[in-house]
Amino acid sequence: MLNKKLFAFLLISAMLTPGLSKAQDMGGGDDVDSIETEVNRSAPKRQTIENSAAAKNYAGDDEKNVTDFKGLANLAPFQEISIIQKRFMPKTGRFELFGGGTIVTNDPFFNTMGGVLKAGYFLTESWGVELNYFGLTTAQRESTRELESNNGVSTESLAYPKSYIGADLMWSPIYGKMTWFNNRIIPFDLYFSGGYGMTETSTGESSGTVHVAAGQIFSLTKSVAFRWDFSWNFYNANVTIKEKDGSGNVIGSHKSNNSFNNLFLTVGVSWFFPEATYR
CATH class of the missing domain: 1.20.5 (Single alpha-helices involved in coiled-coils or other helix-helix interfaces)
Known part of the structure; x- marks a missing residue:
């Protein structure tokens, strides 16, 4: 089972x-x-x-x-790199009219001052040509009058300028900027100029004059600038020297050709035209 x-x-x-x-x-x-x-x-x-x-x-x-900057060594040298910046007030192809006052700073016998007019044209930013006119007035210094009246020292052998007219070649190699009390930036040009002209002297003659100058142009707007410079004029002038006896009587005279130089300090305002157009 x-x-x-x-x-x-x-x-x-x-x-x-x-x-x-x-x-x-x-x-x-x-x-x-x-x-x-x-x-x-x-x-x-x-x-x-x-x-x-x-x-x-x-x-x-x-x-x-x-983050790897090793490749910068293969770039162009920094001295070959230029920063291109438009000038605040370009000068190329523009005219300049200047008006201001001047004073002779190196004459110990006479106070000479007057007005100055300039007219120029800039071929490039660095080069230009300019015409100059100085209209001058002169007065004897107090020391000169005392020498003549008290000591009998004659100043007739001295000559002073009455006017100057001439032409210059201008060179502006330096362009820069400066601050005005940390409130605004003012661009400026530092320039040098040299030329030739004629000086009318106190003797009534016109003498050939070598003119050199150095100054600055401060751009206030694109058309208006403040300008100052030192200019130096070198010329020869014929003066008449009177011969006197012991009593002060004139007994004769003769002419003498002497060398003179005048150092002018000029300050004024420039106007540039036509209206600035950037290149």
């Missing part, structure tokens, strides 16, 4: 085993495949990883290029 029951159990088990195996393959296998699919889907692809690595390398190279 027991053997029959055992045989029946084994038979039933043998019949059910393939079905369980097939069910496991159909049900359990699908679950495993689903899990594997989800894992692969969530994992980054190889191409994406490679792209990310390339992007990271690119960013690293870019950052390196920004």
Whole structure:
């Protein structure tokens, strides 16, 4: 009886085993495949990883290029680099009219002062030509009158200028800027000039004169400027020297050619025209 029951159990088990195996393959296998699919889907692809690595390398190279200044050694030398800036008041192709006052600063015997007119034209920012006219008036100093009246010292051998007219070549090699009490910036030109003209002297003669000058032009607007300079005139003049006896009587006279020089300090205002146009 027991053997029959055992045989029946084994038979039933043998019949059910393939079905369980097939069910496991159909049900359990699908679950495993689903899990594997989800894992692969969530994992980054190889191409994406490679792209990310390339992007990271690119960013690293870019950052390196920004902070790496070794390449500056291959650039042009700094002395060959110019800063181009428009002048506040350009002079090229413009006329200048100047009016001001002047005084002779190196004459110990006479006080000479007067008015000055100048008219110029600038060929470039550095070079120009100019005409000058000085109209002067002169008075003896107090010391000169005392020498003549008290000590009998004659000043007839001295000559002083009554006017000057001449032409100059101007050179402006320096352009700069300065502050006015830290309130505004004033551009200026430093110039030198030299030329030739004629001086009318107190003796009534016109003497050839060498004229040199140095000064500055301060630009207040694009057309108006403050200008000052020192100018030096060198000339020869014939003077009449009277010969006197011990009593002061004139017994004769003769002419003498003497050298003179006048150092003028001139201050005034310039007007530039036509209207400035930047190049």
